[in-house]
Amino acid sequence: MSFFNFDERLEALDKKALSEVAPIFEYVEGITEYNQQKVLKAFIDNRVSEADLGISTGYGYGDSGRDKLDSIMAACMGAEDALIRHSFASGTHTLTVALFGILRPGDKVLCLTGRPYDTIVGVFGIDGESDGSLRDFGIEYNEIPLLSDGTPDINSIKSELSWGKYKMAYIQRSRGYSLRPSLTIGKIKELCEAVKSVSPDTVIMVDNCYGEFVEKEEPCQVGADIIAGSLIKNPGGGIAPTGGYIAGKKKYIEMCANRMTCAGVGREVGATLGHNRELYMGLFSAPHVVGEALKTAIYSAKLFELLGFEATPKFDEKRADIIESIILGNSERLVAFCQGMQSGAPVDSFVIPEPWDMPGYTDKVIMAAGAFTLGSSIELSADAPLRPPYAAWLQGGLNFHSGKTGVLCAVQSMIDKGVLRI
Numbered sequence: 314m315s316f317f318n319f320d321e322r323l324e325a326l327d328k329k330a331l332s333e334v335a336p337i338f339e340y341v342e343g344i345t346e347y348n349q350q351k352v353l354k355a356f357i358d359n360r361v362s363e364a365d366l367g368i369s370t371g372y373g374y375g376d377s378g379r380d381k382l383d384s385i386m387a388a389c390m391g392a393e394d395a396l397i398r399h400s401f402a403s404g405t406h407t408l409t410v411a412l413f414g415i416l417r418p419g420d421k422v423l424c425l426t427g428r429p430y431d432t433i434v435g436v437f438g439i440d441g442e443s444d445g446s447l448r449d450f451g452i453e454y455n456e457i458p459l460l461s462d463g464t465p466d467i468n469s470i471k472s473e474l475s476w477g478k479y480k481m482a483y484i485q486r487s488r489g490y491s492l493r494p495s496l497t498i499g500k501i502k503e504l505c506e507a508v509k510s511v512s513p514d515t516v517i518m519v520d521n522c523y524g525e526f527v528e529k530e531e532p533c534q535v536g537a538d539i540i541a542g543s544l545i546k547n548p549g550g551g552i553a554p555t556g557g558y559i560a561g562k563k564k565y566i567e568m569c570a571n572r573m574t575c576a577g578v579g580r581e582v583g584a585t586l587g588h589n590r591e592l593y594m595g596l597f598s599a600p601h602v603v604g605e606a607l608k609t610a611i612y613s614a615k616l617f618e619l620l621g622f623e624a625t626p627k628f629d630e631k632r633a634d635i636i637e638s639i640i641l642g643n644s645e646r647l648v649a650f651c652q653g654m655q656s657g658a659p660v661d662s663f664v665i666p667e668p669w670d671m672p673g674y675t676d677k678v679i680m681a682a683g684a685f686t687l688g689s690s691i692e693l694s695a696d697a698p699l700r701p702p703y704a705a706w707l708q709g710g711l712n713f714h715s716g717k718t719g720v721l722c723a724v725q726s727m728i729d730k731g732v733l734r735i
C-alpha cells in the first residue's frame with residue numbers, strides 16, 4: 314500500500330487479520346446473496362418501470378413510484394405493508410410517527426430491552442422533560458431492565474405483561490450506545506413468543522435501526538407487528554439522502570399513515586420531489602452495502618483484538634446489526650481514533666473532530682463522519698460518548714476496501730499521537 318504510509322507492523326497485522334476473517338466473510342457473502350435476490354425479486358414482482366423513478370410535486374396524488382416502493386419495502390421486510398418516505402426527518406422521527414400512530418391516551422407501553430436509545434427517551438417522556446412526548450398525551454411508559462449479561466429478562470417480561478394490560482411491547486434490536494448484545498432474529502422470535510403467550514393482543518414494535526439485511530429474516534417474520542428504521546442507515550444503501558420506513562401489519566400501517574400526514578388522508582398524499590430514484594437505488598443496493606459494512610466491522614474486531622483491545626461482538630460472533638464497539642479505555646485514544654478515522658474519509662478528511670454536546674445526548678460525543686450524506690451511518694463512521702469504558706461505536710463502510718482503510722487510518726493516528734504502541 315503506497316498511498317497511505319501505514320506503519321509496517323500495522324500492515325503485517327492487517328494481513329493477519331484479513332486471513333483470519335476469510336471464512337467469516339464467506340458466511341456474510343451467503344447472507345448478502347440471499348438478501349440481494351430477495352430485493353431483486355421484489356423489484357421484478359412489482360414491475361418497477363422507468364416512470365416510477367420520476368418526480369411528483371404538490372399533493373403527490375397518484376405517485377405510483379411511491380406506492381410501488383411501499384409494496385417493495387413490505388416484501389423486503391417480510392411484512393404485509395410498509396411506508397417508505399424521504400419526508401421522515403430521521404430514524405427517531407419515523408419511530409415517533411409509528412408510536413403516536415398506534416398509541417392512544419391511557420395506553421401503556423412496556424420496553425422489553427431496558428432503557429431505549431438516547432433520542433427515544435425524550436419521545437416516551439421518560440425523563441419527564443420534553444414537551445410533546447407520549448407522556449404528555451397520557452401514555453404510560455415502563456421498562457424491564459436487561460439482565461446483568463445484557464440480555465432481556467424473559468421471566469420478568471412475562472410476569473409484568475400477564476397482569477399489566479399493555480397496549481404495546483417495545484423492542485430495540487440494536488445496542489445503540491450501550492455494550493449489551495444486539496438482538497438476533499432468533500432472540501426477537503423468542504421475545505415475541507413470550508409476549509404473545511401471556512398477552513396476545515399486545516402490539517409488538519421493534520426499533521429495527523441498523524438491523525436490516527444483516528440476517529436472512531426480519532422481525533416481522535418472527536412475530537413483530539410493526540418495525541421502523543432510518544434510510545441513512547442500512548435500507549438506504551448509502552444512496553437515500555434522508556428518510557425512514559415503517560413496515561408491519563396493514564391495520565397498523567394505516568394508523569401510522571394517518572399520523573404521518575393526517576387522519577382520513579393518510580398515505581394518499583406526499584410528493585416525492587424526485588427522490589424516488591434515490592430511494593429505489595438505495596434499497597436495491599442495501600443488501601450489498603450492508604454486507605460491506607459487516608465485513609468492515611468483522612475486520613475491525615479482528616484487527617483491534619490483535620492490537621490487544623476488546624471488541625464486541627467478537628469477529629466470529631453471530632451478528633444482529635452492523636455495529637462494532639471497540640473499547641479503547643481512555644478519552645485520548647478515543648479522540649485519536651475518531652480523528653484518524655476522519656482523516657481517512659472521502660469527504661471532509663481535513664476536518665479534525667472534537668467532542669461536543671450533541672442535542673438529545675447526555676454526555677459529550679465525538680464523531681468521525683466524513684460522509685456524502687450528513688450523519689449517514691451506513692457510511693463509515695464512529696460515534697463515541699466520552700464516558701467509561703471509552704468505547705467507540707463503529708459502523709458502516711460503503712465498500713470494504715475504503716472501510717478498512719479508514720480503520721487503518723484510525724489505528725495509525727493512535728500510533729502517531731503516542732497513545733498506542735504496537
Ligand SMILES: *Cc1c(COP(=O)(O)O)cnc(C)c1O
Pocket residue numbers: 403404405406430432433485487488489520522523543
Ligand atoms: C440510529 C438509531 C435510532 C434513530 O436515530 P436517528 O439519529 O434519529 O436516526 C433509533 N434507535 C437506534 C437503536 C438507532 O441506532
